[in-house]
Amino acid sequence: MSSHKWHWLHSPITGGVLLVIAATIALLWANIAPEHYYAVWHNTLWEVSSGFSDKVNQINLHKIANEFLMAIFFFFIGLEIKRELLDGELSSPQKAALPLFAALGGVILPAGIYYVLNAGLPTANGWGIPMATDIAFALGVLAIVGSRVPVTLKVFLSALAIGDDLMAVIVIAIFYTEQIFVNELMVGLAGLVILGIANRSGVRSPLFYYSIGLVIVWISFLASGVHATVAGVAVAFTIPSRREISMDSYLDQTKALLNDLEIDRHCEKDVLTKHAIKTLKKIKAVSFQAANPLQLKEEALHPIATLFIVPVFALGNAGVIIDSSMLNELTNPIVLGIAAGLVIGKPLGIFLFTKLLIALKWGSLPTGVTWSHVIGAGFLAGIGFTMSLFITDLAFADPQHQVIAKVAVFVASLISGIIGYIILVRTKPIDA
Structure with a gap:
C-alpha cells in the first residue's frame, strides 16, 4: 500500500513534468528580471583553494548545481550503468550489442553533422552538444504514449540512453577538460583506489563510501580540472554490488x-x-546483508536525482534571454549544427547503426519492436535537453554562444519529441 502510494516518485512522467516546469520558470525569470537571475546564480559566494596549486575555485549557485549536484546525478547514472552491466540489458555481449551500437550511431552522426557545419569556426568545439540524450524526457514521452508501444521498446531506449550517457562521460573526461592539475588528480585517483580496496574487502558502510567519495574524490577531481561529474560515475563503480547472504x-x-x-x-x-x-x-x-547495496543506493537516489537535482540544474541553466534578435540567428552554424544533429543525426544514426548490426547478423530487434518503433525512439533520443545544456557550458566560454546553443537545444529537443511521439502513436503493434 505504502509503496503503491508513492509510485509516482519513480514515474518518468513526473520527472519530465518537473523538468518542463523548472525550464519554463527559468526562461520567464531570465526574461522578466535578467539582472536578478544572473545575480542569484552567478555571484560568487566564496572562494576555495585546494592548497596543492595556485588555482582558486569561485563557488556560486550555478557552480553548485553544475559541479556538485550534477556529480550526484552522474553518481546515480553510474549506479544505473553498473547495474545494467552486471545484470541488465548490457550484461552480455548479446544483450549489449544492439543498444550500445545504436547509441554509438546516435553519438557519431550528430557530432559529425555539427562539426561539418562548424568546421574552421570558433564554435567547432560544440560538437558534443547534439550527441546527448535526456533520458528523463525521452522515457517521459514514451510513458505518455503508454501501452501503444511494446515494453521491450522502453527497455531498448533505456539501455540506449544509458549507453549514450556512458559515451558522454567519456567525451567530457577526454575532450572537455582544458587543463589538468596532476597533484589533485592523483589524490582523487588514490581515493578511488581506497574505495576499490574497501569494496573487495567487504566494506559495505554507505557512510564510508560517501565520505571518501565526497571529501577525497569529488573535491580532488573538481580541483584537478577533470570535471567533477566524472568523479560521480567513477565512485559509483566502486559501490559494492554483491549480497552478503543468500x-x-x-x-x-x-x-x-x-x-x-x-x-x-x-x-x-x-x-x-x-x-x-x-x-x-x-x-x-x-x-541489509541480504540486499544489494548498489540497488539500495540507486532506489534511494532516483527521486532525488529526477525530482530535485535535474529540475534545479534546469532552473540554473535554462534561463536564456529570448528576443527578436534570435530570429537573426536561425542560420547561425551553432543553431544549424545542433538542430540538424538532434533532429536528423540522432534518429538517422540510431536507425542506420541498428540496421547495420542486424544486417551483419550480430543482433536482432527486440520482441514486438518494428523499424517504425526504432525510428520513433531515435527521435525521442534527439531530446537532448539536460545533457546538451550541460555540455554547452563546457564547450563554450562565450556567453552569447551559450545562449544561442541553449535556444537551439530547446527548439530542436521540442521538435524531436513531437515527431517521436507522433510516429510512436501512429505505429501499429507488430501483431495488429
Whole structure:
C-alpha cells in the first residue's frame, strides 16, 4: 500500500513534468528580471583553494548545481550503468550489442553533422552538444504514449540512453577538460583506489563510501580540472554490488528472529521491550546483508536525482534571454549544427547503426519492436535537453554562444519529441 502510494516518485512522467516546469520558470525569470537571475546564480559566494596549486575555485549557485549536484546525478547514472552491466540489458555481449551500437550511431552522426557545419569556426568545439540524450524526457514521452508501444521498446531506449550517457562521460573526461592539475588528480585517483580496496574487502558502510567519495574524490577531481561529474560515475563503480547472504539464508534467519518475537506478540504498548528492540535491529541488519547495496543506493537516489537535482540544474541553466534578435540567428552554424544533429543525426544514426548490426547478423530487434518503433525512439533520443545544456557550458566560454546553443537545444529537443511521439502513436503493434 505504502509503496503503491508513492509510485509516482519513480514515474518518468513526473520527472519530465518537473523538468518542463523548472525550464519554463527559468526562461520567464531570465526574461522578466535578467539582472536578478544572473545575480542569484552567478555571484560568487566564496572562494576555495585546494592548497596543492595556485588555482582558486569561485563557488556560486550555478557552480553548485553544475559541479556538485550534477556529480550526484552522474553518481546515480553510474549506479544505473553498473547495474545494467552486471545484470541488465548490457550484461552480455548479446544483450549489449544492439543498444550500445545504436547509441554509438546516435553519438557519431550528430557530432559529425555539427562539426561539418562548424568546421574552421570558433564554435567547432560544440560538437558534443547534439550527441546527448535526456533520458528523463525521452522515457517521459514514451510513458505518455503508454501501452501503444511494446515494453521491450522502453527497455531498448533505456539501455540506449544509458549507453549514450556512458559515451558522454567519456567525451567530457577526454575532450572537455582544458587543463589538468596532476597533484589533485592523483589524490582523487588514490581515493578511488581506497574505495576499490574497501569494496573487495567487504566494506559495505554507505557512510564510508560517501565520505571518501565526497571529501577525497569529488573535491580532488573538481580541483584537478577533470570535471567533477566524472568523479560521480567513477565512485559509483566502486559501490559494492554483491549480497552478503543468500535469500535462503535470509529467510531462515528472519523466520527464526520472527519466532523469537512471539513472546512480544500481545504487547500493545508503544514502548517496546529491550528484547523486541534487539530482535528488530537484528532483522534490520540481516535485511541489509541480504540486499544489494548498489540497488539500495540507486532506489534511494532516483527521486532525488529526477525530482530535485535535474529540475534545479534546469532552473540554473535554462534561463536564456529570448528576443527578436534570435530570429537573426536561425542560420547561425551553432543553431544549424545542433538542430540538424538532434533532429536528423540522432534518429538517422540510431536507425542506420541498428540496421547495420542486424544486417551483419550480430543482433536482432527486440520482441514486438518494428523499424517504425526504432525510428520513433531515435527521435525521442534527439531530446537532448539536460545533457546538451550541460555540455554547452563546457564547450563554450562565450556567453552569447551559450545562449544561442541553449535556444537551439530547446527548439530542436521540442521538435524531436513531437515527431517521436507522433510516429510512436501512429505505429501499429507488430501483431495488429
